[in-house]
Amino acid sequence: MVNSNIIPKTESPFRAIYEPDYDNLKQIVEEFRRQGKKIVLTQGSWDMLHIGHVFYMEKARTYGDVLIVGVDSDALIKKEKGPNRPVYPETERVPTIIFLRQADVVTLRYAEHQPGDLVRVVRPDVFVISETTTGRNPDIITEMQKEHEGVCGEIIVLPPQAATSTSNKIRLLVIEGVKNLKERLDAVIAEFMEDFKF
Secondary structure (H helix, E strand, O other): OOOOOOOOOOOOOOOOEEOOOHHHHHHHHHHHHHOOOOEEEEEEOOOOOOHHHHHHHHHHHOOOOEEEEEEEOHHHHHHHHOOOOOOOOHHHHHHHHHHOOOOOEEEEEOOOOOOOHHHHHHOOOEEEEEHHHHOOOHHHHHHHHHHOEOOEOEEEEEOOOOOOOHHHHHHHHHHHHHHHHHHHHHHHHHHHHHHOOO
16 A cells, blocks of 8 residues: 655755655654644645646645645546546656655555545645635535544635636647547548549
């Protein structure tokens, strides 16, 4: 289940801690707490990373001292978004988040876990979620507050931080691909029909 070899060891000061094991993650969080740090948690698929993701993490970071970023595993994304996702595997998505400067700790969210397991492990002072996750539905936020009561401090809902979205990018790529395919097929069919003219 745990792929601890995603990130090679390095001395880079800009690298986040990568900890896919929840028992170890809990110890890391407890150490930050002993230091009096305010813990922020956010999570997502981070597939086809774009500027909105970067701005989102940057904003999430402003709510505390330590930002923990949960990255949905490949199996979890397939379960939630279908067999054609993710576009990029976790072995690429995790290092991408680690190389950014926003995260202090990066971990995985697993398909076999319950939806709130990471929140229960981290017990964040602030849990930052995207407005797209809630579908702009205030009832979902209320449900989340009840679900995480006692294990989570404040829940902050951030609106999209850029006009772009991964789903829109994929949709545009598919539409462009279909248009290009149609144009090529039309040309091939026209040439084929020309050959059969009497």
